[in-house]
Amino acid sequence: MAANLIDTAKSLLTPDVLSKVSSLIGETPAKTQQALGTVVPTLAGVACNEASTPAGASRLFNLINETRLPADLQTNLGGLLSGGSATDSLLKTGSGLISSLLGNKAGAVANLVAQSGGIQFSSASTLLNLAAPIFFGALGRHLGTAGIGASGLSGLLSGHRDAILQSVPSGLGSALGLNSNSNICGAAPVPAVGPMAVPEPVKKGFPIWGWLLPLLALVAGLLAWRSCNAPQAPKLASITLPCGTVLSTQEGYFTYNLATFLVKGSASDLPKRFVFDHLNFDTGTTQLTPDSNQTVTDLISILKCYPNMTVQLEGHTDSTGDPDANKKLSVDRAEAIKALLVAGGIDPSRITTAGWGQEKPIATNDTEEGKAKNRRTELIVTKIS
Numbered sequence: 001m002a003a004n005l006i007d008t009a010k011s012l013l014t015p016d017v018l019s020k021v022s023s024l025i026g027e028t029p030a031k032t033q034q035a036l037g038t039v040v041p042t043l044a045g046v047a048c049n050e051a052s053t054p055a056g057a058s059r060l061f062n063l064i065n066e067t068r069l070p071a072d073l074q075t076n077l078g079g080l081l082s083g084g085s086a087t088d089s090l091l092k093t094g095s096g097l098i099s100s101l102l103g104n105k106a107g108a109v110a111n112l113v114a115q116s117g118g119i120q121f122s123s124a125s126t127l128l129n130l131a132a133p134i135f136f137g138a139l140g141r142h143l144g145t146a147g148i149g150a151s152g153l154s155g156l157l158s159g160h161r162d163a164i165l166q167s168v169p170s171g172l173g174s175a176l177g178l179n180s181n182s183n184i185c186g187a188a189p190v191p192a193v194g195p196m197a198v199p200e201p202v203k204k205g206f207p208i209w210g211w212l213l214p215l216l217a218l219v220a221g222l223l224a225w226r227s228c229n230a231p232q233a234p235k236l237a238s239i240t241l242p243c244g245t246v247l248s249t250q251e252g253y254f255t256y257n258l259a260t261f262l263v264k265g266s267a268s269d270l271p272k273r274f275v276f277d278h279l280n281f282d283t284g285t286t287q288l289t290p291d292s293n294q295t296v297t298d299l300i301s302i303l304k305c306y307p308n309m310t311v312q313l314e315g316h317t318d319s320t321g322d323p324d325a326n327k328k329l330s331v332d333r334a335e336a337i338k339a340l341l342v343a344g345g346i347d348p349s350r351i352t353t354a355g356w357g358q359e360k361p362i363a364t365n366d367t368e369e370g371k372a373k374n375r376r377t378e379l380i381v382t383k384i385s
Contacts, residue, residue: 094129278294300341
């Protein structure tokens with residue numbers, strides 16, 4: 001059985017499929033493979049958390065069984081990821097699954113995947129939408145083959161609670177609104193009193209070829225097949241600013257790109273535009289999520305080291321909702337960031353704001369991944385000295 005599942009995973013998740021996924025999310029194949037190592041246990045953690053109560057297990061079971069997936073998901077995965085209406089439909093299905101399971105926590109989970117997987121927030125959001133139907137489709141097939149119902153689903157996931165908690169990225173519990181990762185699958189079971197069989201040692205790491213393979217063969221198979229090592233954490237870089245402040249930041253992210261430009265760039269390159277990552281708002285509000293605070297703190301440090309630099313903050317939305325309301329929200333969000341910078345000691349005269357709502361998309365609004373890219377905040381450096 002296990003050998004057949006491994007062969008299935010190898011045949012479906014080919015390098016060509018990985019290449020198509022990386023193209024869809026706008027990341028390199030290497031980064032895509034690394035991010036899959038975060039997305040897979042994240043989805044397992046989300047499923048375990050949902051199934052930790054009888055009501056949640058019933059809801060998850062019904063969601064899996066009621067979601068309509070392409071009939072050729074297993075036999076034509078590459079074709080479904082080749083673009084066009086089939087890909088859009090798969091992304092729409094995944095977006096529906098993520099929305100149903102996470103609601104307003106979806107942004108926080110996507111941000112965690114971005115940070116842990118070393119990719120952009122918009123890429124993480126798209127990857128979640130792509131992986132969800134594959135993950136839950138595989139889980140649904142396993143449940144159907146084994147004749148498992150809602151209570152059995154709960155038992156299946158809770159029975160592997162320790163393995164799941166060892167695999168999920170740090171901070172998933174917080175993103176799900178829990179006190180810690182230890183609460184993801186519900187309360188730990190109370191040890192039985194009396195003689196007990198000695199359990200087999202629990203293997204560390206993500207149990208690709210164990211219990212999780214039947215559920216994740218489509219997603220995790222290639223990961224285990226192509227690499228014997230765990231995904232590497234995003235590479236950190238230290239940048240020393242002129243004032244002596246040393247920033248520790250992930251390469252390729254907003255803070256790194258901005259600081260590198262200021263160290264090596266020149267006035268002739270202005271105006272210079274940067275898109276924030278790790279800067280997210282609660283849905284429909286101007287309230288930043290807690291994991292966005294470090295980005296604001298780093299930006300304050302940079303602005304203090306370049307006292308003559310002036311910037312403009314621009315807010316943007318996708319096309320969902322009323323255009324006038326979207327424009328107001330984008331202006332208010334830019335103003336909210338400015339207020340935080342001013343509170344951190346930055347002269348307000350150095351910061352201008354603008355909000356464009358849905359007027360300046362950088363991607364199509366016809367797909368979920370395009371909308372994710374359009375929901376953004378940008379910083380434009382207008383003057384250095």
